[in-house]
Amino acid sequence: MFLNNHSYYSLRYGTMAEEELLALAQDYGRNIFPLTDINNTSGCLNFIRRAPEYAITPVVGVDFRNKAQQCYVCLALNNKGFLKLNDFLSKHLHKEEQFPDIAPRFQNAITIYPFKRLLEIEKEVFAENEFIGVSIDDINKLQLSKYNRFKDRLVVLHTVSFRNKRDFNIHRLLRAVDNNVLLSKLSKEQQGKLGHQMMSVSEIEKKFEDFSHIIENTSQLLERCGIQFDFSSNRKNQNLSTFHESKEKDFEALVSLCYDGLPKRYEVVSGTIQQRLKKELSLIKQQNYVSFFLINWKIIQYAKSKDYYYVGRGSGANSIVAYLLEITDVDPIELDLYFERFMNLYRSTPPDFDIDFSTWDREDVTRFIFEEFGANGQAALLGAYVTFQYRGAVRELSKVFGLPKYEIDKLSSGKFSYNQLDELSKLVLRYAKYLEGRPNYVSIHAAGILISEKPIHYFSATNMPPKGFPTVQFDMHIAEDVGLYKFDILGQRGLGKIKDAIAIVKENKPEVNLPNIHNAKPFFVDARINAMIERAECIGCFYVESPAMRMLLKKLGVRDYLTLVAASSIIRPGVSKSGMMREYILRHKNPERRKRAHPVLWDIMPDTYGVMVYQEDVIKVAHHYAGLDLGEADVLRRGMSGKYRSREEFLIVKEKFISNCRERGEADAVIFEVWRQIESFAGYAFAKGHSASYAVESYQSLFLKCYYPLEYMVATVNNGGGFYRAELYLHEAKKLGGIIHPPCINKSNIETIIQDADIYLGFQHLQGFEKRNMINLLRARAQGKFNSLDDFMERIPMSIEQLDILIRIDAFRSLGKDKRTLLWEAYYKCNHLTIDELQPQLFRVGAREFVLPQFTITDLENAFDQLELLNFTMYNMFLLLETPPTNKVLVAHLEQYKNRVVTIYGYLITAKNTTTHKGYRMHFGTFLDQDGQWLDTVHFPSVAKRCPFRGKGVYRITGKVVEEFDFLSVEVIKQERMPYVSDPRFDITYNRKVFPKLSTMTH
Incomplete structure (x- = not known):
């Protein structure tokens, strides 16, 4: 009876999940029911899978529309018809073409033209599978229409998009979001009607009481439709079945x-x-x-x-x-x-x-x-599918309701008192909750x-x-x-680093005979590499460079491949949060502690001391400890993440796990503790083979860093880094003996390069410097190095803004002139010449030579130029402080201050935000001290609230030095970000001191 029904996969239009639509149909006694989303078949397979649970025979199709204009509704008669509908829909989606007024004559699908649409396109010939859809609003017009004579072609076309007024309100909000208009400006043509709700059969029959043949045609049409997909546990694999002929x-x-x-x-x-x-x-x-x-x-x-x-x-x-x-x-x-x-x-x-x-x-x-x-x-x-998130939905709805920006920012930040909000703001929050989790767009x-x-x-x-x-x-x-x-x-960037590092080594050191990087087994037993891992000197190396991993490597004392494999899974959030990370460390370091292991779990997992570390441990425990068969154990493993956790088959296996353990005489306290461990980490832990693959790549990158450290750090910078910013990797290169240079017009490339120990930053690091100018520069330089500013300007047409970037980063330093002199020359010449960046000069123009005063340029000015243009500086950040550090405590001294309070300065590298088991916010900080060594801090909730992080910079930290498993950190009591000196480039008093009088300039 209902031929056109929408789920929320009618994106930014529909309001119901497939299951909600099925439940609604069941409530109204429907035993055959279609899903026809607008230009979309996302929900069809799940609709077909779930329909038997509601005693409904599913039918699927598409509501084809050009924007909001309905063209026709098509229903698949069978799987072949569904294929053809998907072909037709996909062709137009791919090409972003409008659907034609007349649909193809599908052999295995039914096409229903809306009565009103037919009046516009005046179609009068109908194939066997083509019908005329009459809505309740069309009944009166039908009697006087020429289409009334097509009695066997007429069917009911009543759209179902909403359950109630609230759904309709959500729909209107979605349409306003989709059209990027205020709700008050949303046109009628862009939205459905409040009446597009489910009706009882008796209501429909009453509306069409003078057209009983339309009701009969509709029922017969639905009876013709059917579609089959196998969703059973022993379903056929639908992947490509043969690689060769058989x-x-x-x-x-x-x-x-x-x-x-x-x-x-x-x-x-x-x-x-x-x-x-x-x-x-x-x-x-x-x-x-x-x-x-x-x-x-x-x-x-x-x-x-x-x-x-x-x-x-x-x-x-x-x-x-x-x-x-x-x-x-x-x-x-x-x-x-x-x-x-x-x-x-x-x-x-x-x-x-x-x-x-x-x-x-x-x-x-x-x-x-x-x-x-x-x-x-x-x-x-x-x-x-990208779904609406609560804060994003708040912003979108706030715009639709026309709230001012400051109000939008307040609502989306969550920093408000609900009782002090006006009714409109409360309405935004209420409907944002309704939108949360619904599909927004396909990705x-x-x-x-x-x-x-x-x-x-x-x-x-x-x-x-x-x-x-x-x-x-x-x-x-x-x-x-x-x-x-x-x-x-x-x-993955890590592989790019390995590939590029090998290429750099081969180019810069052709005499080196590199081993086969894919055979990592010799690396596993290399004493130098394993010593690096034990010291956690792994910056830039795949999966082992993060602060958390550096901490774990030191706490475990990792010095071999197998322990690194375990560490790769232990670091995962489920394992660490469940408490199993700590328990594993304790048992790893203390053989007496291993005696606490449950005997069955010890027998199952002796290599990890009876602690679940890998994904397969769930299968082992479920199979050997709880007596589940391997299929049930795999359901349990898969059920620990995503949608599967709420599925019926998972819940059945969970009950069986508990009942089996009870039958085996296990105490509830033990059963539920084992279950808690499984539940807390199975969806996040790695399979052991997966962890081993990660460890192989870690060793490959560690080999390169160990034996070719500068080449490897350059490759790391060129591949976008890793866990940290480029600044940190350049700091690491300095520690390893590299000499870092700013970009140079006569030496640098787009990417960073290395010549012996000299590392020249690439032009790609310059903020705002355009890619086309990088390419033009390299092409011009291929014809010969630049010997003067005039030479550069003649060979590379470039705006003064782009030229300014190169000069201020000191890229012209090889020419023998200071950058302030070059800036005066560049600005004077650009003011007297019209520069077309796309048109090189055909003739050399005579250049005036200037006699300028001797300028003084300080390291402080260079540092601020670098901060602006590179987003970091190659100078020591501690030199920029307004007040120099008042004490000299370094990380190297912390061992002698254990359990004592110290004050130490640190340059912030990264901060990890987390929550306690009670839901309070806390942080773990990672800094560099004045000597460039790692400083790790813990910020418990009270301190996190009282002394928050305030962005990049140097912090003065006071806290207690603590040790856990030979790993030192500082439990912060208070911290403050220290102010930098004022930027000398804009300090008039400072400029008067360092600049000579400009009146002496002549030419």
Whole structure:
């Protein structure tokens, strides 16, 4: 009876989730019900999956609209029809074309033209599957219309978008947000009608009592529609099923590749290795994942052919097959990786492979995947939805209601007293709560690519975002529900650093014979590298440079690969917050403490002293401790994050976990403590193979930093750094013996370069300096170095504002003139010449030579110029203080001040905000002391509130020196940011002292 129904995937229009729409239909006694979102099929698969729970036969389609103008509503008769609708919708979304007045004649889909729209386009010929939709408002007009004669073509077209007046109000707000207008200015044409709500069948029949044939036609039309997707636990894998011509050839190829890889990976192929390989191959074949492995292998082969650096990780890193195919560099035999985490007979999903490339290599790999596997529309990026967040919704609604900016800022900051707000502001807050969590617009999953056996449009329409690859309109959870499993291709700066560092070493030190970076095993036993890790001297190195990781490395005393693997997972938020990080450290450092471990947990996880550290530990505990089968254990693991936690199958497994443990005689206190640990970290912890992959990359970067430190730090700066700002990496390079120079017109490139120990900053670091001018500069310099300012200005047309940047950063210093002299010359010449940046001068213009006074330029002025133009200075920040530090306590002295209060100065590097278990805000600070050494601070809630951070700068810190596991930090009692001297460039008194009288200037 209802042919046009919207969920909130009718973006910035609809108001109900798919489940809410189904519940509404059930309440009104509907047993067949369509979902027809506006230009979108995002909700269709989940609508189909959930419909049986409401005793409803689902029908899906699309409400095609050009902006707010409805063209036609189409319903899929079957899966083929859904495919054709998605093809049609996607074609127009990709090209951003309007839908035509007349829809194609779909063989397997029904097209319903709104009566009012037909009056405008005057269509009078209707195919078998084309109908005329009559709304309640159209009934009176129908009797006198020429369309009244098409009795077998007439159907009820009543739209359902809202449940009540509140939904309608939300809808109007969404439409105002979408149109970027005040609510009072929202036109009627841009919104639905309050009457677009569900009605009882008797009400509909009463409205159409003179047109009973329309009711009958509508019912018959719905009966013709049906669609089927398998969402059962034993559903078919919908990924590309064969890599070669058949599954048999695929398996032969996989076996051959694995046995070819054995002698490359293992000097001695033991019986354990052979047994593990046979077991994995058998299970991969049985689970129909052969093509999944071969596709990943093909991606890696392409990357290797291009000399792209990559890291394979995820649960698939627990696999010896993946190791032999070189998808990963983690040896599962060496690490005793848990096979059942990677795959088991009960697991309904294939293993995860997250393959990291450098950011720019990733784009080309993605292009290759679409060309290799997407020729027949079988590849797409995975979608994701950006939802309204509360503060963002407050801002949007405040604008719609026309509130002034100061009021918008106050409401969105949350700094107000609710009782003192006016009614309009309260209304904003109330409706922002309604919007929170609802989809706002479609986006792209960070890494996921789908490669399906059927065309992607069999499952969903696609958008075409700026990346230029089609993107499905549903997320990873829905994809997995229907049997589509993603290939994760990610971009990572760490790999760019490794690749660039090796290139720099090869260019600057051609005599060096670098080892194969992909074979990291020699690095694991390198004493120099392990000593660096133990001292936590890992700045710039992948995953081990953050303040939290530096602290953990010191507390654990990490000096080997296996402990670093554990540390890579322990640092994850779930493990640390659950208290298991601390317990692991205690047991690692104190063998007596290990006796406290539960005997069953100790037997399951002896390598981590009975403490859950890795994701597979959840499976082990659930299987061996609670007696769940491996399928149930995997449901538990997956259920610890995202949508799955509230799903019925997860809740059933949770109850079984508890009841099984009780039956085994475990006390409730122990059961619920184990459950708390599982619940607190399973969704955040890494699989052990994943952690091992991270540790491999850490060792690769540590090797480069250990033996080629300056080249590695330059590569780090050029790849956008890492956890810290470029300033910190340049500080580290200085500590390692580098000499840092500002950009130079005759030596620097766009990126930072190194010559012996001299590091020249790249032009890319200059704030506001345009890329085209960098390119022009390098092109001109290729014809010969610049020998004067006039030479530079003649060869590179450039505005005075751009020239000013180069002069003030002292990029012309190789010319032998100070920058203040050059500024006088540049401004004089630019005032007397018209400079067209796009037009070089054809003839050399005679230049006047000036006789200028001798200018004095101080380090202080240079420092402030650098702060402005680089956003940091290469001078010591402590020299900029208005009042020099009054004491000389350094980090090196803290050992002698343990449990005593000290005052120490620190330059703020970063601050981590967190909350206590009671919800109070606190901080962990990271500073550099006057000697450039790390200073770590703890700011408990009372101090965090009383003495907040106030941005970058030098702080005077008073606090108590504490030690935990040989790691020293300062528990802050008070802190204040110290003022800098006034900027001398704008200080008149200062200028009079250092500048001679300008009246002496002649020419």
